[in-house]
Amino acid sequence: MPRSKTENIRNAFLTAARDVFLEVGFANATMDAIAASSGSAKSTLYRYFDSKESLFSALITKASQEHDGEIINFLYRSGHDPQFSAPSGNAIDSLNFPDHEEDCQYALIKFGQYILTSFHTPQSLAVRRMMIAASTNPDVGRLFYQQGSARVVYHLEQYFNPLIEKGYFHSSDPHVAACHYFGLLESEINEAGLYNVTVQLSERQISDIVSRAVEVFMRAYVHKFPE
Secondary structure (H helix, E strand, C coil): CCHHHHHHHHHHHHHHHHHHHHHHCCCCCCHHHHHHHHCCCHHHHHHHCCCHHHHHHHHHHHHHHHHHHHHHHHHHCCCCCCCCCCCCHHHHHHCCCCCCHHHHHHHHHHHHHHHHHHHCCHHHHHHHHHHHHHCCCHHHHHHHHHHCHHHHHHHHHHHHHHHHHCCCECCCCHHHHHHHHHHHHHHCCHHHHHCCCCCCCCHHHHHHHHHHHHHHHHHHHECCCCC
8 A cells, every 4th residue: 555545544543533532531432433433444443553542652642743843943943044944853962052041032932932822722721631531541641741741841951951051041950940941831821721711822811921931930040131
């Protein structure tokens, strides 16, 4: 079977699985329901995925890879040509890191706007609620965490490390710094989103939340941040 056709079938199963997971939850989803949603025979589904767990793993990995490129692009865009394309994770060491606090501030603003625009949406929040419920299975919860927020924190940690080493930031643990900035982005709206109170943010709300998060973070970590 040509690769493009195979990939199309595989993606159709992933889309069907996502829809079923969101509709009935991971625990209640079945391979029968996923096959029916895709319009294919269950025997065909099993040729691509041997369980709903493998479907879930593929979905999370695919989403993580898509977001990785965008996150890296926002963090390392400062000082690069507008046509700069995000490198793979193995190429991060070859990047030019920001030379000034202003570059870092700009990158964190763009990064924060991307995070809130991408992850504080009705669908993304529905996925998070579903995963909280499904995390009674620790393997499922661990996978979602490792490929989700832990990946975001990892990229921030890699970004902050040379800034700390160069002395732009106060001496600190880059992992803790990453957790602090990510936490500041979520602190104003995370629970309201999870509890289905505020599931969509306006551009103005995103801009204001990110500006406050960046200011607090920079004041805490940057030497002689301007008053």
